[in-house]
Structures are given as structure tokens and as C-alpha cells.
Amino acid sequence: MILAATGLLREGRILAGQGIRPLAGGGDPARLLALLDRWAREADGIISIGLCGALSPRLRPGDWVVAEAVLDGDERHAVDGPWASRLMEALPGAAQGMQVGQDGMLTDAAGKAALHQATGALGVDMESHVAARVALRHDLPFAVARVVSDDAGHDLPPAAEAGMRRDGGMDLAAVLRSLARDPRQLPALIRTGWHAERAFRELLRGHHRLGPGLAGPAGAGDAGLV
Known part of the structure; x- marks a missing residue:
């Protein structure tokens, strides 16, 4: 069994299948860590997979990032080379x-640019560092494959962050309340939604290419690749 660490329940529904257990963190690192720890003893590997923010200005929504390592504060976690x-x-x-993993959502272009300059990292998400810690603790192969949903040059509107529930679901009421407080963010929210839909479609296509084992160690060699 491969554990797939995601942020959103929708990502998990795309990735669900035989031999895959998606676990959505919902932006809560403690919750995701507990979920991964709970299932790690039955797992053959852990992959952090789903959407991410771009740090590199060369990346666009729908582009894939495969990590060669994950930055977790001052620590650097290696990935499984053959899996990558x-x-x-x-x-x-x-x-x-x-890839950078951090506990909070990075929403502003200035912050993305500063993090890219400081680290040289390509992308950022809120699950990879947690998944890396659990994989290290349980001596499991670990990998990261993420699809860009927001590019480095755009700020995310407050409504986008407000819309994530702690279980990984979407809170439409919170989005509407945020819009009511500041209707000027509507164009940015629409753009964010378009970009996210592009990323979700690419995640589905990528899942089909990776096959039921997500190219992980549970499948021998090229098994699962199409």
C-alpha cells in the first residue's frame, strides 16, 4: 500500500484506487502527521502528491514538479532516487x-520570490515536509510529485485560503464571507479557480500515466507506467 499525502479531499478522490490510501491534511500539519503515522506500519511507501504553488517563475499552472529533496526549515530530506x-x-x-514544505499557505508573490531566491526551490506545499518526517521515522521510501496550481507571479486572494476546511474539504460559506468583506478580490479568485482546475485535470492525467501504484516501490520496475 502507498500512502498519498494530499492537502484536499478532491486530490484524494482523484488519486484513490487499489493499493493507494489518500490522506488529506487540510492545511493542518499535526492532523496529517497523525494520519500518516497511523497507517505507516502497513505502507510500502509515502508520496506527497497533489497541487502546489510555484516558486520558480518558469513554472505555469499544470506543470509537474518532481522533488529531488524536500526542505523542511533548516533540514533537507532526501527522496527515494529510483522512485523519483x-x-x-x-x-x-x-x-x-x-520542493519546500511549510505549515502555512504562501499566498503572496513577494514571499514566493524571496523563498525562491533563498533556497532555489521550484515549488512549495503544506504536506511534503510532514510526509518526509513520517517516512524517515518509519524507514519508508518517499517521493514527491506536485502539479502547479498558482504561479510565482500572482498573489492568492484571501478567499482562497479561507475556503480550505481542516478536513481537506472546501468551505463555500467561508469563501462567500470573504468575498462579502472585500468584493475586489473576485477577479483574482476567478483566476485562481481557473488555474486550480487546470492543475486538477493534469493531476488526473498524471495519475493515469503513473498507474495504480503511482510508480512506487510496491510495483516492480516499470509496472504501472503507461
Whole structure:
């Protein structure tokens, strides 16, 4: 069984299948850590997979990032090399480099630019560092494959952050309340939604290419690649 660490329940529904257990963190690192710890003893590997924010200005919504390592504060967590190679083989055009994991959502372009300059990382998400810690603790193979949903040059509107529930679901009421407080964010929210839909569609296509084992160690060699 492969554990798939995601942020949203929708990502998990896309990835669900035989041999895959999606676990949605909902932006709560303690919750995700507990879920991963609970299932790690039955797992053959852990992959952090789903949407991410771009740090590199070269990346656009729908682009894949396969991590060669994950930055977790001052720590650097290595990934399983053969697994990363299979991911790159199955996802033509994917960028490979550093991924940053952090507890909070990075919403502003200035913050993305500063983090990219400081680390050279390609993308950022709220699950990879947690998944890396659990994989290290349980001595499990670990990998990261993320689809860009927001590029480095745009700020995310407050409504986008307000819309994530702690279980990984979407809180439409919270989005509407945020819009009511500041209707000027509507164009940015629409753009964010378009970009996210592009990323969700690419995540589905990528899942089909990776196959039921997400190119992980549970499948031998090229099993699962199409």
C-alpha cells in the first residue's frame, strides 16, 4: 500500500484506487502527521502528491514538479532516487528540483520570490515536509510529485485560503464571507479557480500515466507506467 499525502479531499478522490490510501491534511500539519503515522506500519511507501504553488517563475499552472529533496526549515530530506526517476519517466516535461514544505499557505508573490531566491526551490506545499518526517521515522521510501496550481507571479486572494476546511474539504460559506468583506478580490479568485482546475485535470492525467501504484516501490520496475 502507498500512502498519498494530499492537502484536499478532491486530490484524494482523484488519486484513490487499489493499493493507494489518500490522506488529506487540510492545511493542518499535526492532523496529517497523525494520519500518516497511523497507517505507516502497513505502507510500502509515502508520496506527497497533489497541487502546489510555484516558486520558480518558469513554472505555469499544470506543470509537474518532481522533488529531488524536500526542505523542511533548516533540514533537507532526501527522496527515494529510483522512485523519483520513475516519476520523471512517467511525467514527460516535469521539472525536477527542490520542493519546500511549510505549515502555512504562501499566498503572496513577494514571499514566493524571496523563498525562491533563498533556497532555489521550484515549488512549495503544506504536506511534503510532514510526509518526509513520517517516512524517515518509519524507514519508508518517499517521493514527491506536485502539479502547479498558482504561479510565482500572482498573489492568492484571501478567499482562497479561507475556503480550505481542516478536513481537506472546501468551505463555500467561508469563501462567500470573504468575498462579502472585500468584493475586489473576485477577479483574482476567478483566476485562481481557473488555474486550480487546470492543475486538477493534469493531476488526473498524471495519475493515469503513473498507474495504480503511482510508480512506487510496491510495483516492480516499470509496472504501472503507461
